[in-house]
Amino acid sequence: MTAASVSAPTNLRRRIVFPFTAIVGQEDMKLALLLNAIDPKIGGVMILGDRGTGKSTTIRALADLLPEIEIVAGDPYNSSADDPDLMSDEIREQLAQLPAGATLATAKIKVPMVDLPLGATEDRVCGTIDIEKALAEGVKALEPGLLARANRGILYVDEVNLLDDHLVDVLLDSAASGWNVVEREGISVRHPARFVLIGSGNPEEGELRPQLLDRFGMSVEVRTERDPELRVQIVEQRSEFDADPQGFETRYQEPQALLSDRLALAQQRLPDVSIEYDMRVQISRVCAELDVDGLRGDIVTNRAAKAIAAYEQRDAVTVDDVRRVMPLCLRHRLRKDPLETIDSGYKVEKAVAEVFGLQLPAD
Incomplete structure (x- = not known):
């Protein structure tokens, strides 16, 4: 086959x-x-x-x-035809039984x-x-x-x-x-x-x-958005979409295609993005000063910083990348007591500013 x-x-x-x-x-x-x-x-x-x-x-x-994405045709698990980590055991067995040079039929979904x-x-x-x-x-x-x-x-x-x-x-x-x-x-x-x-x-x-x-x-x-003008814009857009989904989609076809291509390029670039050792140490310092339990906060921040660098078509993480993603990666990890509210992000921003020597963003 x-x-x-x-x-x-x-x-x-x-x-x-x-x-x-x-x-x-x-x-x-x-x-x-x-x-x-x-x-x-x-x-x-x-x-x-x-x-x-x-x-x-x-x-x-x-x-x-x-x-x-490309999957093995008819496979209920959306298995990849060439990545062993994304294959079901059944697909692995089928591949092992194929003659040399043969491959499984694939489909794109x-x-x-x-x-x-x-x-x-x-x-x-x-x-x-x-x-x-x-x-x-x-x-x-x-x-x-x-x-x-x-x-x-x-x-x-x-x-x-x-x-x-x-x-x-x-x-x-x-x-x-x-x-x-x-x-x-x-x-x-x-x-x-x-x-x-x-x-x-x-x-x-x-x-x-x-x-x-x-x-x-x-x-x-x-x-909920409080700005009346933005609320009106949101309502009008939704009404236009409901009235003519096909026409509304056509209007955004070009920006959608550009963003889709940008994501695909970012996925390809991601393995080549680097983050300096000193910056990784500073990220861990922020996590330690905020008393974040475990190492998930450190790991996720490093990954998110690399992802945003790839998204913006760069090969190295900057301090600004870390500043932008760290509140999203840590704010929900600061609560020790279920009765406490989740931090708005200010504590994280303050710790990042202190460790990296930055000025706190204006309100």
Whole structure:
């Protein structure tokens, strides 16, 4: 069998979503999402704040913006045909049995974006093992769940603070390890589950554990826009989109294409971005002075700083890169007591200014 690529028929028109480049405001949220798209190992984003502030719209817009990915045709886990880290065990076995020089058929798809329903069960999320088939035929038969669909894409959990703690732990463990393991009656099946985990929630509607917050790479706070003129602009844009989605999308076709290309170039440039040793030491000094538990804050800040440098087409991280991303990477890691409020970012900005010898930004 030789390599083949297939694409979805052009007559199967995808559902039009609101263009990412048309979204007004919420700059921190957009930046955090873009950086995670460039480097998924940053660890996802927790979006906290008011309802009706465009969280779901922005996340769907990001998924639509991302370049297509190549998968093994017909594979339920969106396995890569050439990257072993992104292959299911079944695809590995198929490749091992192929004659020399032969490859599997591939297809190109849009980056998957999966919504996790609030009432989803663990079986729905992780998948289930067909015990009867396993015993009768001796094969490990897995009915894939939402984590399989989300592999190499985005998993969005709205109201994550209202999910069962056990289910949240399963999601976080899969996001961190890149694998989903399903076990039942002594049978164990696993598949790749590499996705950008994006959670949203309103702290007023349910408590967020500090341990949960710490597992997300970045955190942003969104608030309802108070400027009347911007509110009018947002309402008018939404009305125009609802009235003529096709025409509205066409208007933003060029900026969308430019941003999509910019993200693809940033992903390619990322491995070559460097960050000086002294700067890494200063980043860790900030984390130590803020009494951040563990080393996730250090790791995420380094990754996010490299991602923003790649996004801006540079090969070296600057102090300004660190200053811009550090509040997003650390503010949610400062809370020790669940009854405390999450820092607005001022404490982080102050510590960064002191360590790097900068002036605090004007209010």
